Amino acid sequence: MSSDQSGAAAGNAAPSLSMSAGSGDTADQFVQIVDVVKKFGESVAVKGVNLSVKKGELFALLGSSGCGKSTLLRMLAGLETVTSGKILIDGEDLAQLPPYRRPVNMMFQSYALFPHMNVETNVAFGLKQEGVPKAEIKDRVQSALDLVQMGRFAKRKPNQLSGGQQQRVALARSLVKRPKLLLLDEPMSALDKQIRQRTQIELVNILDKVGVTCMMVTHDQEEAMTMASRLAVMSEGEIIQLGTPHEVYEYPNTRFSAEFIGSTNLFDGHVVEDEPDHVFIDTPDLPCRLYVNHGITGPLGMPVTISVRPERIALTRKPPEGAYNWGKGVVTNIAYMGGYSLYHVKLEAGKTVIANVTSLALTEIDTPTWGDEVYVRWSASAGVVLTS
Numbered sequence: 001m002s003s004d005q006s007g008a009a010a011g012n013a014a015p016s017l018s019m020s021a022g023s024g025d026t027a028d029q030f031v032q033i034v035d036v037v038k039k040f041g042e043s044v045a046v047k048g049v050n051l052s053v054k055k056g057e058l059f060a061l062l063g064s065s066g067c068g069k070s071t072l073l074r075m076l077a078g079l080e081t082v083t084s085g086k087i088l089i090d091g092e093d094l095a096q097l098p099p100y101r102r103p104v105n106m107m108f109q110s111y112a113l114f115p116h117m118n119v120e121t122n123v124a125f126g127l128k129q130e131g132v133p134k135a136e137i138k139d140r141v142q143s144a145l146d147l148v149q150m151g152r153f154a155k156r157k158p159n160q161l162s163g164g165q166q167q168r169v170a171l172a173r174s175l176v177k178r179p180k181l182l183l184l185d186e187p188m189s190a191l192d193k194q195i196r197q198r199t200q201i202e203l204v205n206i207l208d209k210v211g212v213t214c215m216m217v218t219h220d221q222e223e224a225m226t227m228a229s230r231l232a233v234m235s236e237g238e239i240i241q242l243g244t245p246h247e248v249y250e251y252p253n254t255r256f257s258a259e260f261i262g263s264t265n266l267f268d269g270h271v272v273e274d275e276p277d278h279v280f281i282d283t284p285d286l287p288c289r290l291y292v293n294h295g296i297t298g299p300l301g302m303p304v305t306i307s308v309r310p311e312r313i314a315l316t317r318k319p320p321e322g323a324y325n326w327g328k329g330v331v332t333n334i335a336y337m338g339g340y341s342l343y344h345v346k347l348e349a350g351k352t353v354i355a356n357v358t359s360l361a362l363t364e365i366d367t368p369t370w371g372d373e374v375y376v377r378w379s380a381s382a383g384v385v386l387t388s
Ligand SMILES: Nc1ncnc2c1ncn2[C@@H]1O[C@H](COP(=O)(O)OP(=O)(O)OP(=O)(O)O)[C@@H](O)[C@H]1O
Pocket: 040, 045, 063, 064, 065, 066, 067, 068, 069, 070, 071, 072, 219
């Protein structure tokens, strides 16, 4: 059974990601990861991943610690061998290419700038190794530094730069080699929150300008949402969901995805009516049935979970008029976030629901406070039916 409100979001097998041999546009399959498995001894770090990345896109791998993100990236860089499966970049099998011919560059978490070399020499290093002529090195280094707006710091040593500036130098050092594929492992992890947000936008702009295909690993779901054109949510060596940030956020395919990307309210229940355009669910959490206005197909009685995002939940003082999707409770916590507040409402049946209410909406209901009795409600289109 699957919710069919969005075919593209439904799971790992969106049509454009099909791996069938010889099919489709090669630009859509610039990077092809086919049944890739990585074992370290007995433990399996990557369990049969299939994934295609389009030319020029910024793709993010997201997941909790130890789920295999870095391992996957390291295999793409040729730093780890593949236990089974294969990786193709621009149609070439990575395993057949000697390391110096791999069109890939990886930027590590720690940047690893050489402390005794200045900015210019750091960026030039890889090109010198390759034996690129001096005059060409000079031009390429200069344009790479201009690109990241670090030209005027060319003579400084890394310890004379801020974290964000070091990060840009590391990026210039990666880009100067003109890789076809740029790999970024937690590129912002050394930056504090404010500079991190600014750097995210800068990085997207730079990558856009260069037109390089990029795969990025991050823990940070907000970072992935802001930067990536598509992302994959990973857990325990497997891809759980793949799609645009919007698809994954609005149509999570599992509880794991729903909880990992953003926060959500989950209601457990079972299907009591299943029609092509709607479904009713009985839940012990609410005094009424849950009503979702898009079809699923599955037997009556099937256990399901309904995910409702906090910003889809409205708070009222008076009992809502509709017969479905509401609950009565007491405000137990309020987190003021500036333009909006997060209200925790403990329902009569014991479940706590989180509602994200804008400041404007709050003034319209005379801003409820701790201990106030309120109602929560949401529309039939707000819920997503999850079956695993
Ligand atoms: N060289 C290695 N030898 C043995 N096990 C390894 C090795 N490298 C990674 N692993 C294991 O493989 C699994 C995946 O590790 P990986 O570094 O890919 O995780 P990650 O998703 O990048 O995590 P984090 O977000 O913490 O960086 C972990 O259980 C890790 O302990």
